[in-house]
Amino acid sequence: MIYFMAFLEVKNLKKVYTTRFGGNQVKALENVSFSVEKGEYVAIMGESGSGKTTLLNLLASLDKPTEGEILLDKKSFSKIKNKELCAFRRDNLGFVFQDFNLLDTFSLQDNIFLPLVLQGKSFGEMEERLSPLAKQLEITALLQKYPYEVSGGQKQRAAVARALITQPKLILADEPTGALDSKSATSLLNMFSDINKLGQTIVMVTHSMQAAKCAGRVIFIKDGNLFHQVYRGNSSDDEMYHKISDTLTVLQTEGVEEHE
Amino acid sequence: MNKGIILPKMAFTGIRKNGIVYFPYILTSAFSVCIFFIFNCIINNEFLKNVPHAEYVWLLLQIGNVLLGFILIPFLFYTNSFLIKRRKKEIGLYSILGLEKKHIAIMMFLETFFIYMISMIIGLITAVVFAKLSFLILLNASGLPIDITFTMPVESFLLTFAFFGVVSFLNLGTNLFQVTRANPSDLLRDPQKGEKEPKHIWILALLGIVFLGSGYYIAVVSEINSMIFVNFFLAVLLVVIGTYFLFTSGSIVLLRTLRKNKKFYYKKSNYITVSGMIYRMKKSAASLVNICIFSTMVIITLLCTVSLTLGEKSAIRFNYPLDANYIFEYDKMADENHFNSELSRLAEENQVKIADKIEFPYFVVTLDERENIFSILREDTGDNESSIRLLSLSDFNSIESQNMTLEDNEILVYSNTDDFKYDSAIVNGKEYRVKKELNSLRFDTKERNNYSSGKVYFVLKDYKSMEEMAKTFHGDTANPYYSVWFNMDGEISNKEALLDDLDKACAQMPGFYTSKNIIDWGYDVKSMDGGLLFIGVFFGLIFTICLLLIMYYKQISEGIEDKQNFIIMQQVGLSDDDVKSTIHRQIMLVFGLPLVVAILHTMMGLKITIRLLYALNLYNTNLILLCALGIIAVFTVFYILSYFVTASTYYKIVKGKS
DSSP states (O other): OOOOSSEEEEEEEEEEEEESSSEEEEEEEEHHHHHHHHHHHEEEEETTTTHHHHHHHHHTSSSSSSSEEEEEETEEGGGOOOOHHHHHHHEEEEOOOOOOOOTSSOOHHHHHHHHHHTOOOOOHHHHHHHHHHHHHTTTTGTSSOOOOGGGHHHHHHHHHHHHTOOOOSEEEEESTTSSSHHHHHHHHHHHHHHHHTTTOEEEEEEEOHHTTTTSSEEEEEETTEEEEEETTTTOOHHHHHHHHHHHHHHHOOOOSSSSO | OOOHHHHHHHHHHHHHTTHHHHHHHHHHHHHHHHHHHHHHHHHHHHHHHSSOHHHHHHHHHHHHHHHHHHHHHHHHHHHHHHHHHHHHHHHHHHHHTOOOHHHHHHHHHHHHHHHHHHHHHHHHHHHHHHHHHHHHHHHHTTTTOOOOOOOOOHHHHHHHHHHHHHHHHHHHHHHHHHHHHHHHHHHGGGOOOOOOOOOOOHHHHHHHHHHHHHHHHHHOOSSSTTTOOOHHHHHHHHHHHHHHHHHHHHHHHHHHHHHOOHHTTTSSHHHHHHHHHTHHHHHHHHHHHHHHHHHHHHHHHHHHHHHHHHHHHHHHHHHOOOSSEEEEEGOOOOOOHHHHHHHHHHHHHHOOOEEEEEEEEEEEEEEEEEEEEOOOOOOGGGGGGGEEEEEHHHHHHHTTTEEEEOTTTEEEEESSSSSOOOSEETTEEEEEEEEEEEBBBBBBOOOOOSSSOEEEEEEOOOOOOOOHHHHHGGGGHHHHHEEEEEEEEEHHHHHHHHHHHHHHHHSSSSSEEEEEHHHHHHHHHHHHHHHHHHHHHHHHHHHHHHHHHHHHHHHHHHHHHHHHHHHHHHHHHHHHHHHHHHHHHHHHHHHHHHHHHHHHHHHHHHHHHHHHHHHHOOOHHHHHHHHHHHHHHHHHHHHHHHHHHHHHHHHHHHHSSO
């Protein structure tokens, strides 16, 4: 399936934070524009403090940009009323977090059901949606367990299931492999690739080249600006890894100031 | 830095950094210290044993002090358990960073010691300031003379230090036990773990039903007799235990059932509430029980206190339909008019008007009473021993302004408790027809609920028949008495002076037997009721503060725990309005249930409470019921207000920036 019009459009995004006493202004994002096609798998990379998290929060509609606009499926975020934002997030976006953010009060199954319950879906429908998803993510046997009873990788798979179960237009992942061992990380990334192949749009913020190399495109952010983009094209994961590595080397050596 | 400095410093910052939970804890302890000390001071003041009418107050305060200890210990334990749960993560971190168990123990000891000292200092300073004041309030409430010097005995200080030292030590022991036994990673994770669902839940539920049922049973069926106070405390104890079991098991069974009902459970409004409550059901149950019990105690304490205050006058008047009563041995009296002329003279001297005077001779006969058969005391009389007062028709007619007539074998009967009911009375084989059962007598108020001073009166045709009947029982030792009742009108000090003078004059008169009056009785009643009132107010205050603190701790600790959950849920798509409505639903359930059960407890306890008040001569059932209604209404309003305050605190914590 090929869509020709941009699915997610980010136009001239600017975000300025004012310190508490109103004195200093900190520019988190200066001017960022890019677009994401439907079914794309995009990784956003950058150093700490480059504005990645700010960008993700804006994409997640958890925060509002100072200037600029974000459109998802032709709908501008700025046109959504505050009250409807929650419902909008619930219906259109799926989140995967670095530290899973599962609720200890719920079993894995109930954690996965949470967004559906908030949508007011019937129990039958919830079960219908869960069973293929659980099979795909290999968590069927774990569904009745509580988060504190399973491993990190298993938690993250449950979190992915929770993100996917609403069939969102866009999955936003914030360092999804950050808290995982390499084996779990690899298996999670494979899972992301698989669901992407089924047509799921994914935007992932990450530090890890290992994670980024799986994406179809990598966007590099530096000091609040879009620095560079790397397209996979027909290259393999390893070639992609080298492209990313080269770009990061340039990213870190260029500019007057030395970071780190 | 030297370890000798860093540990106290860590202890101190530990307290300061956790101010949101330690500050109320310190306040609670200080408050407990203050109350405990004041109680103890008053008890240890010598004068209370010497001042007339004060023995009731002293006894009641003594009981109150012991009760206070019993209430404070579990309460301080309970609040402590909130604190240690919160600290576990931090202590686990310390131990990972290299603090040995020994150091942690020292640090925790220092923390406990600091808190102990701070609470003692705040509590004792407050106590020293307010002890005198509350002492004056006590004297005023119980009508004791105010101009008494108040001392603060050293032993009260020592006892307070010792009592709270032991409680702190026990708390420290439990904390150390919990902390040192677990390994650091357990400590770090401890706050996350859900509670395990208890096994054998049906046994718990059954025990709960048995305890609660027997508590209710005692409360409903106990009759007014000398066992009423014992029964009351027994019922309270059973209800407390029963409530605990039933809340624990009942709430878990209920929540499980709710969770199994998919249609109900997977609804936005129920989902978060039910799962959150299951997650910490045992602790919830403990809080709910405490809230429920304290609510019930506040209501019952207030009920007794308010009823006593409002009913005191009528309670005093109950035993004294007329102000004063003088009794003489009739056959030793030289002249009936001697007393009357003395009375008139002294009344005039003291500027008091005498009114409603009645006087009459009567016999008291002790006998064996079975149904309507009255006979001479026997070996096996036992519980059937009773006494009967004999009056003559002419005296009765003049006292009651009536014109009754009687035949030889006819009598009038009056019982000041339950009705006599029989048509005839067989007295030592002779049958008398009961011409009429009287409903009232001017000098003895009828009250069916009066168990302590039941009296039966026979009105006979004339003095000669009275004498004959008395002689069949007591032979020549059947001595008649002569009783004079009257009301007084004038200044209270004049009345007291008159009664004093009269008592002195009577002591010189031949045949003077005894005298009693409403003023002395009033002091006695006031002293007892005042002591009860004082304790009631104090305890009402303590219960209320315990209640508020439990609510506060519950909400604070849960708010801190739930904060992360609500952040996650908002990311998943829970709107602000949903958060608000979820919180309100959760808190309403948590708060509503104990209130409903507390009101139920009060309803079931109402009967025994009324009987308890009967035992204090407060027979105005309507007044008590009205008080109960009013207090439940006021308490509900107060409860709802505290609900709103707590809910907003909880909301603030949950919504606060991390």
